[in-house]
Amino acid sequence: MMTPVGIYIHLPFCERKCAYCDFPSFPGQEQHRAAYTRAVMAEIKDRAARVGRLGVDTIFLGGGTPSMMERGQITAILSQVRNSFEVEPDAEITCEANPGSLGSDFLAELRAAGVNRISIGAQSAHAEELRLLERVHDWAQVIQAVHLARAAGFTNINLDLMSALPHQTWDKMRATLDAALELSPSHLSVYSLIIEEGTPFFARYERGELPLPDEETERAIYWHTVLYLKKAGYAQYELSNFAKDNQVCRHNLNTWRYHDYLGFGASAAGLYLGTRRKNPNDLFDYLQGKAPAVEVLRxxxxxxxxxxxxxxxxxxxxxxxxxxxxxxxxxxxxxxxxxxxxxxxxxxxxxxxxxxxxxxxxxxxxxxxxxxx
Structure with a gap:
């Protein structure tokens, strides 16, 4: 029997592009959400016709900001996945969300559609850091988002945080960790800022306007974080990921273990039987049916x-x-x-x-x- 695959679905719509973000995401294009939903569903159906009714043990809805999708669209996409593949009864199904756009109606829809894990882009508890990152939420909305998720029945909740930010010290990082720990999430992801070419942050960095921590300070913050979270009951299992009570992200863990996965949506990539497929990054190329790039790996x-x-x-x-x-x-x-x-x-x-x-x-x-x- 073949090992089940994971599925990644990219939902690229967002309210505003963050200053550090180089992911394919498209603010101001919400009018195309219905067409995009139809295109993703068609791609899922077509792919299943080619590879067969594979078993699926994880699904990850990423973005962009999936919580900006209209009512019923994520339900329709997940229904198409179940119609096309054999989704295991205990499959992990994760949806990313931004605190500012996460509401009780959306969470109720996710639960009804079988989503059992929510990943909230919190990033920092400091207002000045959130402004610098050009995030569209504050920490009060993070608290509200976690409370809403729990009220909707979610028990598996991840918070994304960022380290190695401009002007960041261990004291500031620890304050963010403390604020996150007060919410008792099941999982924390703590990613170091990477300055990506083509982003506003890159332009500012090139002009000398972003005083990043030096390498020694960055590594000190990193190892302090690892130890601090360990003492709080969060075991590190990957460079940037920490889980309480072994509630790891199964989707990402399978990817790091080099299991096969399929990708759907603009810019989504997949690896199946030694062949990598990568959909076009551009929203309109994807909607117009531009073929994915296909590479048979050596x-x-x-x-x-x-x-x-x-x-x-x-x-x-x-x-x-x-x-x-x-x-x-x-x-x-x-x-x-x-x-x-x-x-x-x-x-x-x-x-x-x-x-x-x-x-x-x-x-x-x-x-x-x-x-x-």
Whole structure:
């Protein structure tokens, strides 16, 4: 029996583009939501006709801002998924939401449609940081969003937070963590700010207007965060992700474990049987039916990707899982690089698990250079 796949569905509409965001998202295009819903449903149906009625164990509705979709549209999309694929009874179904656009009616619709996990883009408890990021909410709305989600019956709630922001110190980061912990979410994601070319933040950074923490300060904030959340009962299981009572994000965990997944919607990507499909980024290209880019990956590419993704995890790379997927042991693919990084203190091999050490997490990008195909 084939391993179930995950499904990612991109819902790209948003109220306003944040200053740091380089994701394909389209403010001011809400009039196209109905056409977009029909296009996504048609794509799901067509893909299932090609690959068969696959089992599905996770679905992730991302954006953009999915909570900006009109009433009934997410229900229709999820109904199409169930009509086309075999969604497991205990499948994890996640929907992203922004605090400012999350209402009780929308949450009730999600619950009725089978969504059982909500991920709220909180980012910071500091008003000045939210203004800098050009977010359209405040922390009071984060509190309200969590309360509304619980009232709707959600028990699996994630909060997204950001670190390494301009002017950020550990004291400011700790205050945000404290505010988040008061809400007792089941999961926290804490992502470091990345300055992406083409964003307003990139232009400001190029002009010297964004005083980011230096590398030493950034790493200190990161490791303080890991320890602080551990003491609060949130176990780190991936570079940026922390779960209470083992309530990990199964969808993302499966991706890091290099399971197959299908992607639907503008800019969505998927990986299935060694072939990557990537839909066009542009909303109108997608609506007009422009074909996805298709790439058959070389064995060297899939080996590197599986290693790279697994090393983000605290559990590391399972040598058994690598051998089953790749048909060769990782120790045979990279014997010299692995031994060199074990001796250099960046990697450790325990049983059948290859993991990064704490130093390896700090120098991950440098270490991976020796494994590039």
């Amino acid at each position: 064995p060297a590419d899939t080996r590197f990707e599986q290693l790279m993704l697994a090393l983000r995890l605290n559990e590391g790379l399972s040598l058994d899982a690598f051998s089953r997927r790749q048909g060769i042991c990782a120790l045979e693919v990279w014997p010299d690089a692995i031994q060199a990084h074990i001796k250099g203190g960046l990697l450790e091999l325990t049983g059948e698990r290859l993991r990064l050490t704490r130093l390896g997490f700090d120098l991950m990008d440098r270490a991976l250079l020796d494994f590039l195909p």
